[in-house]
Amino acid sequence: MVLSSATRQNLLLDVLRSSEEELSGQALHARIKAEGGAIGLATVYRHLRSLQQQGQVRCRHLANGEALYAPRERDVHHLTCVECGSSSALAQCPVEQQSLSIHTPTGFTPLFHTLEVFGICANCKPAS
Ligand SMILES: [Zn+2]
Ligand SMILES: [Zn+2]
Known part of the structure:
Protein backbone atom coordinates (compact mmCIF):
# COMPACT_ATOMS: atom_id res chain seq x y z
CA MET A 1 0.00 0.00 0.00
CA GLU A 73 0.50 21.19 21.88
CA ARG A 74 2.83 19.57 24.39
CA ASP A 75 4.30 22.75 25.84
CA VAL A 76 7.01 21.29 28.05
CA HIS A 77 10.47 22.74 28.65
CA HIS A 78 13.55 21.12 30.07
CA LEU A 79 16.43 21.85 32.38
CA THR A 80 19.53 20.08 31.15
CA CYS A 81 22.69 19.52 33.19
CA VAL A 82 25.84 20.30 31.20
CA GLU A 83 27.87 17.96 33.41
CA CYS A 84 25.92 14.70 33.37
CA GLY A 85 23.46 15.43 30.57
CA SER A 86 20.41 14.56 32.67
CA SER A 87 17.31 16.56 31.83
CA SER A 88 14.14 17.19 33.78
CA ALA A 89 10.90 18.84 32.73
CA LEU A 90 9.70 22.17 34.07
CA ALA A 91 6.29 21.93 35.75
CA GLN A 92 5.02 24.96 33.83
CA CYS A 93 5.84 26.86 30.68
CA PRO A 94 7.63 30.11 31.65
CA VAL A 95 6.91 31.72 28.29
CA GLU A 96 3.65 33.55 28.71
CA GLN A 97 1.70 33.76 25.49
CA GLN A 98 0.67 37.32 26.44
CA SER A 99 4.15 38.69 26.94
CA LEU A 100 5.21 36.84 23.81
CA SER A 101 2.61 38.69 21.74
CA ILE A 102 3.76 42.04 23.20
CA HIS A 103 7.25 41.44 21.83
CA THR A 104 6.17 39.91 18.52
CA PRO A 105 6.19 42.36 15.60
CA THR A 106 2.89 43.00 13.86
CA GLY A 107 2.29 40.59 11.01
CA PHE A 108 4.26 37.74 12.54
CA THR A 109 2.19 34.75 13.59
CA PRO A 110 3.97 32.61 16.19
CA LEU A 111 3.42 28.87 15.64
CA PHE A 112 5.45 27.38 18.46
CA HIS A 113 8.38 28.22 20.69
CA THR A 114 11.26 26.31 22.17
CA LEU A 115 13.03 27.08 25.38
CA GLU A 116 15.84 25.18 26.93
CA VAL A 117 17.70 25.90 30.15
CA PHE A 118 21.23 24.59 30.68
CA GLY A 119 22.99 24.46 34.01
CA ILE A 120 24.45 22.24 36.72
CA CYS A 121 22.11 19.79 38.45
CA ALA A 122 22.03 19.22 42.22
CA ASN A 123 23.98 15.97 41.87
CA CYS A 124 26.80 17.61 39.94
CA LYS A 125 27.05 20.77 42.02
CA PRO A 126 30.31 20.76 43.95
CA ALA A 127 29.77 20.70 47.71
CA SER A 128 30.37 24.17 49.16
ZN1 LIG B 1 24.29 16.70 36.49
ZN1 LIG C 1 6.35 26.90 26.43
Whole structure:
Protein backbone atom coordinates (compact mmCIF):
# COMPACT_ATOMS: atom_id res chain seq x y z
CA MET A 1 0.00 0.00 0.00
CA VAL A 2 1.37 3.39 -0.97
CA LEU A 3 0.62 6.11 1.52
CA SER A 4 0.16 9.73 0.52
CA SER A 5 2.33 12.43 2.12
CA ALA A 6 -0.58 13.72 4.19
CA THR A 7 -1.33 10.21 5.48
CA ARG A 8 2.29 9.68 6.41
CA GLN A 9 2.44 12.98 8.25
CA ASN A 10 -0.72 12.10 10.17
CA LEU A 11 0.82 8.77 11.03
CA LEU A 12 3.94 10.50 12.41
CA LEU A 13 1.78 12.88 14.43
CA ASP A 14 -0.28 10.00 15.81
CA VAL A 15 2.84 8.20 16.97
CA LEU A 16 4.27 11.37 18.56
CA ARG A 17 0.97 12.09 20.33
CA SER A 18 0.62 8.55 21.62
CA SER A 19 4.12 8.57 23.03
CA GLU A 20 4.58 9.83 26.59
CA GLU A 21 8.08 11.00 25.79
CA GLU A 22 9.68 12.96 23.04
CA LEU A 23 11.03 10.77 20.28
CA SER A 24 14.12 10.98 18.12
CA GLY A 25 13.67 10.48 14.39
CA GLN A 26 15.13 6.98 14.73
CA ALA A 27 12.85 6.01 17.61
CA LEU A 28 9.88 7.31 15.64
CA HIS A 29 10.96 5.30 12.62
CA ALA A 30 11.38 2.15 14.76
CA ARG A 31 7.86 2.51 16.21
CA ILE A 32 6.25 2.91 12.81
CA LYS A 33 8.11 -0.13 11.53
CA ALA A 34 7.04 -2.13 14.60
CA GLU A 35 3.43 -1.31 13.72
CA GLY A 36 3.96 -2.58 10.21
CA GLY A 37 4.37 0.77 8.45
CA ALA A 38 6.76 0.76 5.50
CA ILE A 39 8.53 4.10 5.61
CA GLY A 40 12.19 4.95 5.21
CA LEU A 41 14.23 6.84 7.80
CA ALA A 42 15.00 9.64 5.33
CA THR A 43 11.27 9.98 4.64
CA VAL A 44 10.58 10.22 8.38
CA TYR A 45 13.04 13.12 8.66
CA ARG A 46 11.65 14.83 5.57
CA HIS A 47 8.12 14.71 6.95
CA LEU A 48 9.28 15.83 10.40
CA ARG A 49 10.83 18.87 8.76
CA SER A 50 7.66 19.78 6.91
CA LEU A 51 5.54 19.17 10.04
CA GLN A 52 7.82 21.62 11.84
CA GLN A 53 7.33 24.16 9.07
CA GLN A 54 3.57 23.78 9.51
CA GLY A 55 3.97 24.34 13.24
CA GLN A 56 2.62 20.88 14.10
CA VAL A 57 5.75 19.46 15.65
CA ARG A 58 8.34 20.96 17.97
CA CYS A 59 11.92 19.89 18.11
CA ARG A 60 14.72 20.32 20.62
CA HIS A 61 18.35 19.29 20.52
CA LEU A 62 20.17 17.47 23.28
CA ALA A 63 23.73 18.36 24.26
CA ASN A 64 24.94 15.41 22.15
CA GLY A 65 23.25 16.87 19.08
CA GLU A 66 20.37 14.39 19.00
CA ALA A 67 17.06 15.98 17.98
CA LEU A 68 13.90 15.05 19.87
CA TYR A 69 10.40 15.65 18.51
CA ALA A 70 7.07 16.22 20.24
CA PRO A 71 3.64 17.45 19.14
CA ARG A 72 3.28 21.24 19.27
CA GLU A 73 0.50 21.19 21.88
CA ARG A 74 2.83 19.57 24.39
CA ASP A 75 4.30 22.75 25.84
CA VAL A 76 7.01 21.29 28.05
CA HIS A 77 10.47 22.74 28.65
CA HIS A 78 13.55 21.12 30.07
CA LEU A 79 16.43 21.85 32.38
CA THR A 80 19.53 20.08 31.15
CA CYS A 81 22.69 19.52 33.19
CA VAL A 82 25.84 20.30 31.20
CA GLU A 83 27.87 17.96 33.41
CA CYS A 84 25.92 14.70 33.37
CA GLY A 85 23.46 15.43 30.57
CA SER A 86 20.41 14.56 32.67
CA SER A 87 17.31 16.56 31.83
CA SER A 88 14.14 17.19 33.78
CA ALA A 89 10.90 18.84 32.73
CA LEU A 90 9.70 22.17 34.07
CA ALA A 91 6.29 21.93 35.75
CA GLN A 92 5.02 24.96 33.83
CA CYS A 93 5.84 26.86 30.68
CA PRO A 94 7.63 30.11 31.65
CA VAL A 95 6.91 31.72 28.29
CA GLU A 96 3.65 33.55 28.71
CA GLN A 97 1.70 33.76 25.49
CA GLN A 98 0.67 37.32 26.44
CA SER A 99 4.15 38.69 26.94
CA LEU A 100 5.21 36.84 23.81
CA SER A 101 2.61 38.69 21.74
CA ILE A 102 3.76 42.04 23.20
CA HIS A 103 7.25 41.44 21.83
CA THR A 104 6.17 39.91 18.52
CA PRO A 105 6.19 42.36 15.60
CA THR A 106 2.89 43.00 13.86
CA GLY A 107 2.29 40.59 11.01
CA PHE A 108 4.26 37.74 12.54
CA THR A 109 2.19 34.75 13.59
CA PRO A 110 3.97 32.61 16.19
CA LEU A 111 3.42 28.87 15.64
CA PHE A 112 5.45 27.38 18.46
CA HIS A 113 8.38 28.22 20.69
CA THR A 114 11.26 26.31 22.17
CA LEU A 115 13.03 27.08 25.38
CA GLU A 116 15.84 25.18 26.93
CA VAL A 117 17.70 25.90 30.15
CA PHE A 118 21.23 24.59 30.68
CA GLY A 119 22.99 24.46 34.01
CA ILE A 120 24.45 22.24 36.72
CA CYS A 121 22.11 19.79 38.45
CA ALA A 122 22.03 19.22 42.22
CA ASN A 123 23.98 15.97 41.87
CA CYS A 124 26.80 17.61 39.94
CA LYS A 125 27.05 20.77 42.02
CA PRO A 126 30.31 20.76 43.95
CA ALA A 127 29.77 20.70 47.71
CA SER A 128 30.37 24.17 49.16
ZN1 LIG B 1 24.29 16.70 36.49
ZN1 LIG C 1 6.35 26.90 26.43
